[in-house]
Amino acid sequence: MGVEQTYMIDSVIHNGLIVTADPSFRIIENGGIGICDGKIVSLWKTDHEQPLPQAHEIFDAQGGIIMPGLINAHTHLPMSIFRGLSDDLPLHEWLHEHIFPAEAAFISPQSVELGARLSCAELLLNGVTTCCDGYFLADNVAQAVIDSGIRAVVGQGVVDFPAPGVADPSQNVSSAVSFTRRWKNKNSLLQPSIFCHAPYTCSAETLKAAKKAADRHDLLFQIHVCETRAEVIQCKKDHGCSPVQYLHQLGLLNCKTLLVHAVWLDEDDIQIIADCASSIAHCPESNMKLASGIAPVEDFLCAGITVGLGTDGCASNNDLDLLAELDVAAKLHKIRQMDPTALNAATAVKMVTLEGAKALGLAQSIGSLEPGKCADVVIVDTLQPHLKPLFHPESHLVYTAKGSDVRHVMVDGKWVVRDGKLLTLDLPSLLENVNRLAETIAERNGLAKCC
Amino acid sequence: MGVEQTYMIDSVIHNGLIVTADPSFRIIENGGIGICDGKIVSLWKTDHEQPLPQAHEIFDAQGGIIMPGLINAHTHLPMSIFRGLSDDLPLHEWLHEHIFPAEAAFISPQSVELGARLSCAELLLNGVTTCCDGYFLADNVAQAVIDSGIRAVVGQGVVDFPAPGVADPSQNVSSAVSFTRRWKNKNSLLQPSIFCHAPYTCSAETLKAAKKAADRHDLLFQIHVCETRAEVIQCKKDHGCSPVQYLHQLGLLNCKTLLVHAVWLDEDDIQIIADCASSIAHCPESNMKLASGIAPVEDFLCAGITVGLGTDGCASNNDLDLLAELDVAAKLHKIRQMDPTALNAATAVKMVTLEGAKALGLAQSIGSLEPGKCADVVIVDTLQPHLKPLFHPESHLVYTAKGSDVRHVMVDGKWVVRDGKLLTLDLPSLLENVNRLAETIAERNGLAKCC
Numbered sequence: 056m057g058v059e060q061t062y063m064i065d066s067v068i069h070n071g072l073i074v075t076a077d078p079s080f081r082i083i084e085n086g087g088i089g090i091c092d093g094k095i096v097s098l099w100k101t102d103h104e105q106p107l108p109q110a111h112e113i114f115d116a117q118g119g120i121i122m123p124g125l126i127n128a129h130t131h132l133p134m135s136i137f138r139g140l141s142d143d144l145p146l147h148e149w150l151h152e153h154i155f156p157a158e159a160a161f162i163s164p165q166s167v168e169l170g171a172r173l174s175c176a177e178l179l180l181n182g183v184t185t186c187c188d189g190y191f192l193a194d195n196v197a198q199a200v201i202d203s204g205i206r207a208v209v210g211q212g213v214v215d216f217p218a219p220g221v222a223d224p225s226q227n228v229s230s231a232v233s234f235t236r237r238w239k240n241k242n243s244l245l246q247p248s249i250f251c252h253a254p255y256t257c258s259a260e261t262l263k264a265a266k267k268a269a270d271r272h273d274l275l276f277q278i279h280v281c282e283t284r285a286e287v288i289q290c291k292k293d294h295g296c297s298p299v300q301y302l303h304q305l306g307l308l309n310c311k312t313l314l315v316h317a318v319w320l321d322e323d324d325i326q327i328i329a330d331c332a333s334s335i336a337h338c339p340e341s342n343m344k345l346a347s348g349i350a351p352v353e354d355f356l357c358a359g360i361t362v363g364l365g366t367d368g369c370a371s372n373n374d375l376d377l378l379a380e381l382d383v384a385a386k387l388h389k390i391r392q393m394d395p396t397a398l399n400a401a402t403a404v405k406m407v408t409l410e411g412a413k414a415l416g417l418a419q420s421i422g423s424l425e426p427g428k429c430a431d432v433v434i435v436d437t438l439q440p441h442l443k444p445l446f447h448p449e450s451h452l453v454y455t456a457k458g459s460d461v462r463h464v465m466v467d468g469k470w471v472v473r474d475g476k477l478l479t480l481d482l483p484s485l486l487e488n489v490n491r492l493a494e495t496i497a498e499r500n501g502l503a504k505c506c
Numbered sequence: 507m508g509v510e511q512t513y514m515i516d517s518v519i520h521n522g523l524i525v526t527a528d529p530s531f532r533i534i535e536n537g538g539i540g541i542c543d544g545k546i547v548s549l550w551k552t553d554h555e556q557p558l559p560q561a562h563e564i565f566d567a568q569g570g571i572i573m574p575g576l577i578n579a580h581t582h583l584p585m586s587i588f589r590g591l592s593d594d595l596p597l598h599e600w601l602h603e604h605i606f607p608a609e610a611a612f613i614s615p616q617s618v619e620l621g622a623r624l625s626c627a628e629l630l631l632n633g634v635t636t637c638c639d640g641y642f643l644a645d646n647v648a649q650a651v652i653d654s655g656i657r658a659v660v661g662q663g664v665v666d667f668p669a670p671g672v673a674d675p676s677q678n679v680s681s682a683v684s685f686t687r688r689w690k691n692k693n694s695l696l697q698p699s700i701f702c703h704a705p706y707t708c709s710a711e712t713l714k715a716a717k718k719a720a721d722r723h724d725l726l727f728q729i730h731v732c733e734t735r736a737e738v739i740q741c742k743k744d745h746g747c748s749p750v751q752y753l754h755q756l757g758l759l760n761c762k763t764l765l766v767h768a769v770w771l772d773e774d775d776i777q778i779i780a781d782c783a784s785s786i787a788h789c790p791e792s793n794m795k796l797a798s799g800i801a802p803v804e805d806f807l808c809a810g811i812t813v814g815l816g817t818d819g820c821a822s823n824n825d826l827d828l829l830a831e832l833d834v835a836a837k838l839h840k841i842r843q844m845d846p847t848a849l850n851a852a853t854a855v856k857m858v859t860l861e862g863a864k865a866l867g868l869a870q871s872i873g874s875l876e877p878g879k880c881a882d883v884v885i886v887d888t889l890q891p892h893l894k895p896l897f898h899p900e901s902h903l904v905y906t907a908k909g910s911d912v913r914h915v916m917v918d919g920k921w922v923v924r925d926g927k928l929l930t931l932d933l934p935s936l937l938e939n940v941n942r943l944a945e946t947i948a949e950r951n952g953l954a955k956c957c
Contacts, residue, residue, distance in 0.1 A: 092862065138895060139897050139902055139905060140897050143836075143851060145846060146845060180892070340837060348844040348845050376892065379833075386791060399644070400594060440933065441628040441631070441632070441825050441909075444590075445944070446589075446948055447593070454825070455589065457830065458892075486889070496897070502895070502897055502898075
């Protein structure tokens with residue numbers, strides 16, 4: 056075992072196949088983890104001659120895959136209330152005739168908190184222990200996040216038109232700054248952030264002010280960029296350069312900037328991002344469903360850019376199942392490159408673990424199972440027919456397992472999901488409230504009552 | 507209710523949202539189904555003033571989506587034993603250095619039956635009530651199929667080299683014919699079929715003899731075709747025409763021919779297939795994972811070709827989750843066409859229901875919930891956080907639900923899955939046998955013992 060124990064630890068998780076996702080992507084068969092005060096204190100390969108460390112809780116993983124909690128690099132948590140409201144539509148019609156009107160009619164502090172709770176429940180049940188969110192009324196998102204027990208970067212949205220909670224656009228950046236002040240250092244699981252919607256919905260002044268504020272407070276700055284080809288064409292017309300070049304000229308790109316989507320980039324854009332050490336949140340399913348395009352992820356990785364994986368919001372995906380997203384990502388880049396070796400399983404797993412943590416600026420504390428890091432731990436079942444046989448755990452995680460195969464989830468040393476049951480939120484009451492809101496949404500949209 | 511009842515029926519399933527998948531794609535809110543002697547005898551919208559029909563069993567679907575059993579148009583059931591054995595490799599290396607050697611070493615009547623049982627368990631648990639299979643030692647596949655209670659078209663493989671169970675290639679067609687004779691009319695759930703592996707692994711004589719035999723016995727004829735660009739190039743070199751034209755010249759294309767993959771087709775090929783009323787089994791995840799390409803499914807549909815959806819075998823996908831495949835298919839064609847309206851949710855659902863049934867020549871008996879058809883019925887959960895809210899059931903089935911959301915499955919009027927538990931096979935013993943075989947496979951492949 057090789058574990059020198061000098062004090063009683065809180066939890067031991069053992070009898071699992073550990074995918075550490077550490078920099079050497081070490082896999083430990085029949086491994087164990089010791090956890091104390093929310094931190095990982097030891098990892099070992101079990102030697103049956105040696106006893107397990109003494110601990111308050113000895114948890115048998117029953118041969119499951121033990122891995123770091125998944126990191127979802129891009130979400131809009133409150134939008135789960137619009138899941139499946141409208142699909143299969145041209146982007147402009149979808150946004151302007153369905154999503155924007157639905158937001159105008161139904162987004163309130165209450166509905167934001169409700170939608171965020173619903174999303175947090177889904178994320179935790181699917182093994183996501185950290186998400187990076189951007190939306191309006193972020194105080195309500197933050198409250199839902201804290202109640203659910205998930206770890207999150209919560210971004211207050213900034214746009215140059217009236218938005219939920221910010222009626223006067225001239226207050227958009229100061230509102231965001233106030234939000235971040237309220238939440239900074241309030242709860243160790245929550246990092247506030249500023250999320251500028253896009254280069255085409257924020258003026259240069261807004262963008263610069265928002266980024267300056269984010270840098271001043273050492274916060275992650277998030278922005279959608281180059282999601283569609285049309286956006287790039289328009290930016291070149293308006294500013295004479297690509298959106299990435301435009302953001303670069305404004306001084307927005309540094310190592311605390313997370314660029315979301317990044318579908319339509321040329322070689323120069325990719326080099327700029329690499330040089331600035333900015334990161335990318337790749338959202339393949341959303342980009343496919345909206346027919347935006349396929350981001351050149353292999354090129355990002357070649358250039359040394361950190362890439363995390365995000366589901367995007369439920370209005371455009373329509374779920375938050377990051378393991379399923381992983382499968383699609385790995386396959387999508389094979390077909391994009393016409394190369395079956397592209398985005399192999401280990402590389403894909405890294406995108407939702409250590410690389411995802413790097414993209415969010417949290418790699419010092421999460422993203423891998425290593426002593427000293429926070430105990431964000433997921434145990435994936437290996438006992439169902441579709442999970443047999445198991446030859447390579449990383450292949451299983453990418454090509455076979457879904458969120459529904461996650462059995463147990465720990466955040467910061469505390470169990471939040473056990474045996475597939477969420478421990479932190481009152482699910483029946485939550486779902487009843489969602490049903491009630493959904494009935495109103497359906498009615499307003501002339502839909503049959505089938506929620 | 508409007509149900510005139512003249513006799514006691516076997517089962518009533520009620521309190522569900524029925525997606526009939528009938529030709530008009532009728533959806534019945536708060537619907538019910540009456541089942542007698544394995545057949546659907548009635549469908550209705552529940553009127554709470556009226557009592558339910560009298561039945562031996564009254565089954566409450568608890569607001570779930572009630573839909574026809576899913577139809578998986580292409581599988582290689584026994585290959586589940588090689589799930590995840592090798593991924594992320596160039597096609598030639600994957601086939602020749604991993605899959606073919608594994609098959610040579612481990613394919614036997616016992617392993618084929620074991621693998622097929624494992625696959626049938628996975629399929630039924632995921633809501634697939636009919637699959638269309640092609641492999642060798644098809645008698646053993648058939649036995650597993652019958653034991654599991656799934657409905658299946660089982661094809662005996664034909665190639666012009668020694669194959670498992672057919673050491674002498676000159677006996678390939680006669681062996682297949684013997685197989686079909688043994689199983690024809692033996693069990694109403696099983697239709698035997700002949701499966702020629704590909705135009706490049708069977709001679710013209712073999713292909714013609716196999717198709718002639720299939721037609722004589724009114725059987726489905728299956729063949730992989732145009733899976734890779736290289737195959738098309740080689741065929742043009744060898745035969746001076748495309749694989750589809752070649753098969754057409756040999757007289758192989760008629761309404762009982764199912765063309766599998768069909769990735770690299772030109773306009774002429776598509777027109778030939780449409781004119782011959784042959785069908786296509788589309789396998790998007792396998793085609794992505796092996797970087798084969800993206801089949802032009804929208805063009806097939808425009809040409810009026812019947813298209814079913816298949817997972818392919820577990821060596822190249824790596825699961826049999828047809829609802830997850832549906833999601834990928836719908837998104838993949840949006841990105842292929844750069845059009846978010848491509849392959850909408852209803853069209854996608856049809857591919858795994860009525861169109862799938864047509865592709866297999868079974869639309870008179872399965873593929874939709876209509877009086878007179880076999881009672882192959884699936885109930886999909888709608889009570890989990892990721893399934894809330896529900897505005898459009900077809901959107902839910904494609905973009906949100908996974909196989910793991912299937913709660914109850916009935917084949918031919920008999921429950922085979924209840925509350926997510928398989929009723930027909932001894933799962934613990936099956937998985938133990940799979941583990942034992944997997945350990946041998948892992949050992950021979952120099953893998954750590956982690957099955």
